[in-house]
Amino acid sequence: MKLKFTKMHGAGNDFVVIDAISQHIDFTPEQWKALADRRFGVGADQMLVVEKPQSDNVDFRYRIYNADGGEVEQCGNGARAFVRFVTDKGLTGKRAIRVETMAGVIEPRLEADGRITVDMGAPILDAEKVPFNAAGLEAKPEGGDSLWPLDVNDKTTWISVVSMGNPHAVQVVEHVDTAPVNVDGPAIEHHPRFPRRVNAGFMEIIDRHAIRLRVFERGAGETLACGTGACAAVVAGIRRGLLDSPVKVATRGGELSIAWAGTGSPVMLTGPAVTVFEGEMEI
Template sequence: MKLKFTKMHGAGNDFIVIDAINQNINFTPTQWKHLADRRFGIGADQILVVEQPVSADVDFRYRIYNADGGEVEQCGNGSRAFVRFVTDKKLTNKNAIRVETMSGIIEPQLQSDGSICVNMGAPILDASKVPFDTFGLNAKTQADDLSWPLSINEKTVFVSAVSMGNPHAVQVVEDSETYPVLLDGPLIEHHPRFPKRVNAGFMQVINPQHIRLRVFERGAGETLACGTGACAAVVTGILRGLLTSPVRVSMHGGELSIDWQGPDHPVFLSGPAVTVFDGEIEI
């Protein structure tokens, strides 16, 4: 079969976006992995699939597959690409839509300046729901944040466990550029205390409203940007008293803006979503 797709990116975090409303899509994990392969397929960090909603009160269903072929719960940068795609392809005439994901409802909105803001919902701070196994660990308290010791690579690092619909382990580092992200990232991702694996975030605080961030993503490796990772990092920084909303997040692929007013409030993620090209591939 021939598959029509669109290649997109959000701050360098790149996606294959597929209309599964007007195409019959039923792929295996191996096929998703092949599509994401940068040498033998199209190439992407994640594959985003647009489907008809299951619930009556939402506009679309949004499914996400990582580069390793596994389906995951959430993708913040992808949600912005999603709303750009359904708007450009005239699948909706709304500027604000409700989208059903594996982890719940999100509400992306196309702004008048062309940027896209997404209500990502409130962060989950209960470690057991991230999920993260804290049995036998003693947390370090900093203001309203708990950071937990992890033993990796013959050293101990302290991470804050946050879920933005998907699990994140955030640590504050002195210099994100020189930190051994590619060494520590896989060890944190696969650490046995995270039963569903985890996205590892490495945050450098520049000032109370600006951070630099690198994220080693679960199932994708280090990416040029990570929307949910930016949200989790800012939540951690605000809870620790290091940051004040809104916060500019500088990543290798570009910049995002995160606004969070504290516990029980939703996190708002803003940034670009760019179409690179449309294509067709034989499956």
């Protein structure tokens, strides 16, 4: 079959976006993995699939596949690309839409300046629900957060655990440029205390309204930006008493803006979404 697709990115986090409303899509994990391959496929961190909604009170269904071929719950940068795609393709005339994901309904909105804001919902802060197995561990309080000791490559790393519909382990580092992202990241992703694996965030505090961030993403490796990772890092920083909302998050691919009013409130993610090219390939 011939697959029509759109290549997009959000702050350098790149995607293959597929309209599954006008064409039938039923791929195996191996086919998704081949599509994401940067030498033999199109190349992407994630593949985003636009589908008809399964509920009456939403506009679309949004499915996400990582570069390893596995389906995942949520992708903040992808949600912005999703809005740009359905708007540019004339699939909706709304500036704000409701989209169902594996993690629940999100509500992205196209702003007047062209950026896109996504209501990512309230973070899950209960370690067991992230999920994180804390059996036998003693947490260390910092501000309003609980830091958990994690044995990583023969050392103890203190992390905040947060779910934004997908699990995150966030640590504070002195310099993000020299942080061992590609050494400790895989060890954290596959740590046995995270039964569904985890995204590993490395956060450098610049001031109370600015951070630098690198994320080793579950199933994708380090990406140039991670929207849910930015949300999780800001939530962790605010809970630890290190940050105040709103926070500018500098990633290697661009800048994101995160606002969070505190426990029980939704996290608001704002950033760019760009179309790179349209294509068609034989699957």
